[in-house]
Amino acid sequence: MNIDEIFDNTSFTIDREPHIVLNYDVCSDCDNRGCVNSCPARCYTWSEEAQKMTFVHDGCLECGTCYVVCHRDAFTRWRYPRGGFGVAYRMT
Amino acid sequence: MSKSYQAIVIGAGPAGSSAALTMAQAGLDVALVERGSYPGEKNMFGGILHRMTSIEELLPDFLTAAPLERHISKKGTTFMTDDASFNVQHEASNFDRAPYNGYTVFRPRFDRWLAEQAVKAGATLVTRSTVEDLVLKDGKIAGVTIQGRSGQLNAPLVIAADGVLSFTAQKAGLRRPKFNADQMAVGVKALIDMPREMIDDRFGLVKDQGFANEFVGCTGGVRGGGFLYTNYDSLSIGLVFHLASLRTSGKTPYDLLNAFMEQPQVAKMVRGGRLLEYSAHVIPEGGYDMIPELFGDGILVAGDAAALCNATGVNLEGINLASHSGILAGQTVIEAYQKQDFSKKTLKHYKTRLDLSWVMKDLKGFRNAPKMLHINRIYNEYPEMVCSMMEHLYRIDGTPKTSITKLILREVKEKVGLKNAISDALTAWRAL
Numbered sequence: 001m002n003i004d005e006i007f008d009n010t011s012f013t014i015d016r017e018p019h020i021v022l023n024y025d026v027c028s029d030c031d032n033r034g035c036v037n038s039c040p041a042r043c044y045t046w047s048e049e050a051q052k053m054t055f056v057h058d059g060c061l062e063c064g065t066c067y068v069v070c071h072r073d074a075f076t077r078w079r080y081p082r083g084g085f086g087v088a089y090r091m092t
Numbered sequence: 093m094s095k096s097y098q099a100i101v102i103g104a105g106p107a108g109s110s111a112a113l114t115m116a117q118a119g120l121d122v123a124l125v126e127r128g129s130y131p132g133e134k135n136m137f138g139g140i141l142h143r144m145t146s147i148e149e150l151l152p153d154f155l156t157a158a159p160l161e162r163h164i165s166k167k168g169t170t171f172m173t174d175d176a177s178f179n180v181q182h183e184a185s186n187f188d189r190a191p192y193n194g195y196t197v198f199r200p201r202f203d204r205w206l207a208e209q210a211v212k213a214g215a216t217l218v219t220r221s222t223v224e225d226l227v228l229k230d231g232k233i234a235g236v237t238i239q240g241r242s243g244q245l246n247a248p249l250v251i252a253a254d255g256v257l258s259f260t261a262q263k264a265g266l267r268r269p270k271f272n273a274d275q276m277a278v279g280v281k282a283l284i285d286m287p288r289e290m291i292d293d294r295f296g297l298v299k300d301q302g303f304a305n306e307f308v309g310c311t312g313g314v315r316g317g318g319f320l321y322t323n324y325d326s327l328s329i330g331l332v333f334h335l336a337s338l339r340t341s342g343k344t345p346y347d348l349l350n351a352f353m354e355q356p357q358v359a360k361m362v363r364g365g366r367l368l369e370y371s372a373h374v375i376p377e378g379g380y381d382m383i384p385e386l387f388g389d390g391i392l393v394a395g396d397a398a399a400l401c402n403a404t405g406v407n408l409e410g411i412n413l414a415s416h417s418g419i420l421a422g423q424t425v426i427e428a429y430q431k432q433d434f435s436k437k438t439l440k441h442y443k444t445r446l447d448l449s450w451v452m453k454d455l456k457g458f459r460n461a462p463k464m465l466h467i468n469r470i471y472n473e474y475p476e477m478v479c480s481m482m483e484h485l486y487r488i489d490g491t492p493k494t495s496i497t498k499l500i501l502r503e504v505k506e507k508v509g510l511k512n513a514i515s516d517a518l519t520a521w522r523a524l
Binding site: 006009041064067071088091 | 257
């Protein structure tokens with residue numbers, strides 16, 4: 001299972017508008033950043049060099065992990081994609 | 093889009109569709125709102141649907157008509173380390189005859205089918221619609237607004253079956269705004285394509301027989317466990333992690349899943365297979381103590397939204413609790429229409445119904461199980477101890493053997509510590 005090839009294995013109808021929006025200033029201050037390792041889709045990346053968090057919603061599995069794991073309330077928006085968008089499981 | 097119904101069910105998963113089916117069969121005009129393009133599109137789970145007697149009553153042809161995969165006739169538990177494993181298996185003819193104890197299923201197929209049964213009974217399925225907010229009128233629930241298809245659906249009664257994060261329950265003030273990571277887990281799963289005959293031969297199965305195995309010691313020290321379930325021509329294999337433990341571990345779910353599938357004994361089980369789909373979802377694992385307020389004026393909460401999951405470690409149950417709670421919520425809405433009272437006064441009977449059912453009795457009975465699962469040693473030291481003990485027990489190498497009592501004592505002292513072992517045994521005893 002190569003997480004970089006998630007789009008080969010799991011289908012998505014990507015909405016241009018992200019359903020999750022972060023206040024990156026909060027992430028820069030965070031002492032834990034458990035979202036980076038906990039997210040099963042690797043949507044979060046932390047750059048030590050730039051001291052900056054990057055979040056990409058494209059491959060989000062809408063699992064809820066980051067919503068639970070974030071203890072700093074970094075989300076200015078956390079909702080499910082509007083109907084018809086987001087992850088689309090075919091089998092599972 | 094603005095339409096009026098007698099009740100709105102949010103979420104066409106097992107809880108929501110069971111609720112909609114119950115109400116539609118009683119003649120109520122019900123909207124079943126689903127954010128996916130079809131029910132089941134957003135749903136994943138490990139893979140076992142336990143027996144649901146209350147759905148069988150509502151749908152007499154359930155066992156022949158539902159899209160079920162193999163029935164579970166063989167169950168196993170594996171205690172493993174990076175290079176060894178110790179297996180316990182149970183197989184019985186009693187589990188190999190109808191009514192079967194459980195089946196593997198695919199959620200995009202099963203959830204879709206169950207929602208179709210609600211539609212056949214008269215419910216209106218509204219797909220591609222994410223509920224945005226509750227609509228209040230004079231302080232009372234009057235409907236919901238939706239996004240995707242945009243507009244408003246009106247009804248004086250809402251059943252929140254919108255899953256573990258239930259934003260509906262939060263907006264109604266029924267669940268706390270913040271989850272406790274100690275009470276939540278995340279499951280990740282790989283669906284592996286494999287020819288049916290290969291599965292039969294590899295796991296010792298014939299006809300429709302299925303195998304369900306759970307694993308301990310496979311999560312790199314993170315609190316959690318693994319599972320492997322057989323479908324007709326695929327395997328569901330995955331890991332579940334407690335989020336409080338995963339968060340601080342620095343480890344990633346996919347790396348741990350890969351390591352699990354590459355462990356020598358597990359690798360033999362998945363060899364020759366091809367990855368079909370990768371999925372993940374959060375699971376409410378806090379048990380009885382995590383259950384939110386189940387009712388408010390004009391609203392009921394069912395399924396994962398109400399944290400109705402029973403993960404004791406022996407069985408991992410969720411859909412059966414969800415479906416039953418949905419049925420009881422539906423019955424309470426029917427009662428509310430008979431009495432023409434949509435306030436808490438009547439809706440509190442939903443909780444009474446749940447309390448009297450096996451759902452709450454089980455959750456209450458196993459209320460301490462989550463505590464046991466917080467013993468960190470279960471996930472590393474004990475599996476190591478068991479595997480090491482078995483190796484010493486089986487090894488013949490020209491040196492005198494240690495007595496079993498001595499061997500056990502030595503292993504316990506070395507790997508866990510005597511005091512810890514006694515305290516853990518007590519915790520486990522109290523929990524189960």
